[in-house]
Amino acid sequence: MPTPSLPAIDQLLLQRTPLVRRTIGLVAGFAAMLLALHVWNLWTSRQAVLNDTAVSTANMARALASHAERSIKIGDAVLGEMVERAEHGGDGAALLRIHERLQAITSATPELQELFIYGADGSRLATSLPSTLPGTNADREFFRYHQSHTERTTHVGKPIRSRSTGVLTIPLSRRVNRPDGSFGGVVMASLKLEFFGAFYDSFDVGRSGTILLAIDDGTLLYRRPFHASMVGTSIANGPVVQLYRKAGPVGTAMLVSNIDGIERLYSYRHLDGMPLLVAIARSQAEILDGWRGTVVNTSAAVLIAVSMLAWIGVRMVRQLRAREALSVELQRARAALQAHNLSLQALADSDGLTGLANRRCFESTLAREHERARRNGLPCALLLVDVDHFKKFNDRYGHVAGDDCLRRVAGAIAAGTRRPTDLAARYGGEEFAVILPDTNADGARAVAETIRAAVAALGIPHADHPAGHVTVSLGAHAARPALDGSAALDWVRAADALLYEAKATGRNRTVARPA
Structure with a gap:
């Protein structure tokens, strides 16, 4: 139912x-x-994509800053020699020798466009050009700057177009003084803008990316994509310069350009000790x-x-x-992308001339090894190495030979550090440093003597050296921070004092002792 x-x-x-x-x-x-x-x-x-790109652009900005620093330092070194020659010059024969020297420097240095020595009235006394042109450059910004400023440091001037060749350049200049200290003229080395452009073009920043080089007052020196009309214009009110003034010498941020209105991820970096700012950016859309x-x-x-x-x-x-x-x-x-970032990091941590670690990498490694030695109670040694009579070598053989000498010495130093944990670095100029973890004073002395012998074995001729060839002096300091409480900076001071003792007692020797 x-x-x-x-x-x-x-x-x-x-x-x-x-x-x-x-x-x-x-x-x-x-x-x-x-x-x-x-x-x-x-x-x-x-x-994650934005963060990875920020790391990449920050590393590229570091590489750009290192390139600009090297270029400015080359120009600064040339200016130093020019000031010396200008203030201690002489008759027409001396000016002829200066002229020949300036031509040799320019032909050997791809960064340089022209070199000039100007008299107090702005007239050209010597130049790297085939002949000295008539007229005066007293109206140039860099010339007027040195007339009113007594300091002897290098001045990075506003970009100019050469009156001799019509090429856009960045002028680097120094003041020349008469024996009584009064204004005696200006020496000027101009850097080619196209040299920076060729380097910047090697970076892949996409179709809408950009690279900037500017004076930190906002004067634009170079911008990729390049437009000659923009050179020398002010970007002081632009987002990058404004961010630098608020956030300090290094930074990364998403900003909208005042020039083309494109939103980009910018990484900028201010050069240490120089009034220059570099920035690199990729568009957010790309x-x-x-x-x-x-x-x-x-x-x-x-x-x-x-x-x-x-x-x-x-x-x-x-x-x-x-x-x-x-x-x-x-x-x-x-x-x-991470592998690319690592390669950029390696580029930023290496010295462009010798291939060794640079000063930045050395300081961070020294701090790390000091902390490890303090924590584990182990010894650690530091060598400071200086090329003997290197200024005389440069004066006799020239900067190109000097650079080659430093590269060969650096190779000998690197060969003397056989362990993966050892670090050889260029400390500055003709001075090098070697960090030897887990090494006592005897071990440090042995490594130092190996390096000293290897450099001597190179047999680099040095007519102004008593030995007739290039040698090095070394200071070797070993310490146990867990026992003596020494700081990393104390190691540097101690090694430097030992290096000074080695040079004071005859050079071409090692002075080593424990803390």
Whole structure:
């Protein structure tokens, strides 16, 4: 009979309704969770792309700053020689020798466009050009600057177009004094803008990226993409200069350019001891191009997954595999970017002339090894190495030969540090440093003598050296900071004092003793 069966059917319907609701709720909840996770993943991957690019641009800015510093220091060294010759010159024969010397320097230095020595009235006394042109440069900004400023440091002037060649250049200049200290003229070395442009073009900043070189007062020296009309204009009110004035010498931020209105991720760096600012930037749109492709792909996949949740099955597995493949590709891209960052870091930590670690890398390594020695109770040694009579070598053979000498000496020093934990670095000028972890005074002396002998074995001729060839003097200091409480700076002072003793007692020797 049907009547008794009705309560059983109603019972089944009542039981089915909560199950359907629970299923709908479960599917809806799972879909909402999946969508939330998807949005979170997109956001974090976006931040990761921006962060990785920020690290990359910061490293590139460090490389740009190192390049500019090297170029300015080369110009500064040339100016130093020019001031010496200008203040201690003589008759026409001396000026002829100066002229020949300036031509030799310019031909051997790709950064330099022209060299000039000006008299107190702005007339050209000597030049690297084939002949001395008539006229005066007393109206130039750099000349007027030195007329009113007595300091003898190098001045980075506003960019100019050469009246001799028509080439855009950056003038570096120094004041020349008469014997009584009054103004006697100016020496000027001009750096080619195109030299910086060629280097900047080697960086991949995308179609809408940019690279800037400016004086820190906002005067633009170079901008990629290059437009000659922009050289010398002011970007003092631009976002990069404003950020530098607020945040300090190093920074990274997303900024909108006043020039073209493009939003870019900028990394800038102010040169140490120089009034220059470098910046590099990639457009946000290009940085996120790949990420947007990932957004489209993963969003489509998630929507398919959500629509197929009621069906549950193979398509979900296929979608997960697609997501996994996308994740692998993203990891590969990230690994490649990290490898690129490491190569830029290595470039920023190495000395451009010798290939050894630079001063920055040396100081950070010394602090780290000092802390490790203090913590573990182990000894650590520091060598300071100085090339004997190097100024006389430079004066006799020239800066090009001097650079080659430093490279060969650096090779001998590097060969003497055989352990992976040892660090050989260029400390400055003709001075080098070697960090020897887990090494006592006897070990430090042995390594120092190996280096000294290796340099002597090079047999680099040095006519102004009593030995007739290039030698080095070394100061070797070993310490146990856990016992003597010495600081890393104390090691440098002690090694420097020992180096001074080695030079004072005859050079071409090692003076070593423990703390």
